Amino acid sequence: MDEMKLSNPAKVPETPKRSMGEWVKQNLFSNVPNTVLTIVFGFLALYSIKGLLGFILSGERRWAAVATNMRLLMAQGYPANQFIRVWFTLGCLMVLTGVSLAIWRSNGVLKAKRIGTWVLNLGVGAAIFALLAPISASARGGWLIATAVLLLLGCFLKIGSDKSMLPDDVPTIWFSFSCLAVLVLSLWTVPYGHYAFTDGELIAESGRTVAMSTKLPFTVMLLLLVGSFLLAGVARGLVQIPKAKVVLSGLWLLSPFVLNWIVLRDPDFDYGRVFSTDIPIGLLFIGFGFLILYPLTNPSIGEKGRLVAIALLMFAAFNWIAAFFGLYPMLQKVRISFL
Incomplete structure (x- = not known):
């Protein structure tokens, strides 16, 4: 029986297409109770919508304030210039x-x-x-x-x-x-x-x-x-x-x-410091990081790689502890780069 089910899968019957009039008749006016419910709740819905629109569009509402402050709502106090x-x-x-x-x-x-x-x-x-x-x-x-x-x-x-x-x-x-x-x-x-x-x-x-x-x-x-x-x-x-x-x-x-x-944010960069300090630090970390981390990705290094990784993590943590106690000066970006 299982083989018959697998070889002859049952097809889901297609839902017959209905016109809009047929859909309305079947779902809203199929019998007397449904017709009464449709009419009563239809009037209630229209009455509620009319009241809501009247409240929203009443002359007492000051929607001009929203339009006037649209830029403030969208971009906060970003300078216009x-x-x-x-x-x-x-x-x-x-x-x-x-x-x-x-x-x-x-x-x-x-x-x-x-x-x-x-x-x-x-x-x-x-x-x-x-x-x-x-x-x-x-x-x-x-x-x-x-x-x-x-x-x-x-x-x-x-x-x-x-x-x-x-x-x-x-x-x-x-x-x-x-x-x-x-x-x-x-x-x-x-x-x-x-x-x-x-x-x-x-x-x-x-x-x-x-x-x-x-x-x-x-x-x-x-x-x-x-x-x-x-x-x-x-x-x-x-x-x-x-x-x-x-x-x-x-x-x-x-x-x-x-x-x-x-x-x-348009930060005020000191480009002299960027080229003299930040970029050299970044290049050093990229170079030495590659020389240290690339060999550690070799699966054959085994336990030695884990020990080196733990040592590097401990060294990075020690830099933050040293900074907290003021043992020696170090740029914050260097400490972050170690991590």
Whole structure:
């Protein structure tokens, strides 16, 4: 019997496809009790959403304070005249991300029909917001237009996928890039308003797009991400992939230290001391460390290697004890390097 089971594995029956109307009827209105529950709790949900939106969008709320202090919330008190360092750091991360996606070749895909379902859900959410939120007539009209666009786009994706008018699979990377592009495009087109607090003066300009100092850098970040991905994809066949992955892994490992401690913090280095003391110390430790540790990695050295390793560890610990009692002076970086 076991052999029969192994040679004839049972297939899991496929779930029959149902239209949206059939799903709604079976799950929400299958019988009288379900219909009553759906109607009652549907009204309760809409009433709760309307109350929540009314509370959030009430004129008593001061959301302009959030928009005014957005830079403070995102970057704390980083000096405005040094903000180019923040964008440079983000740009480096975008380039690393784009190149890594191309080298590791992320081949994930999403079904166009599933994307259509997501877009339809967004359209339904936008419709609920437009109908229940306490907003002006012009704003309500804008939300209804957005609702119509989302619903039409969702239906087009679902119907086009069913009738083979569209490809069934959409690359996940390009779907993600498209979503980011829509967000960046909204910075140029949607009147989020311009809010700032400059030189003790509050700037609150509604009905216009965000400042150029915001939308232009984010556009450049998107171009760096997509451009680095495309260029790395072209150069992928010209490099050795294993070595490229090692280099990228090393860059990702070093990026927090370089970008955070050097680029963002802008330390005041004494380069004379760096070249006269720090670099020679580093080279000495690299050289002597290699001469000592490389032979210890030989499996044939046996017990002698363990004794040498214990001696080195005891010597490093002794340096910290000597520093605590002030027996002899030694640079802190040297003690750390011994460890």
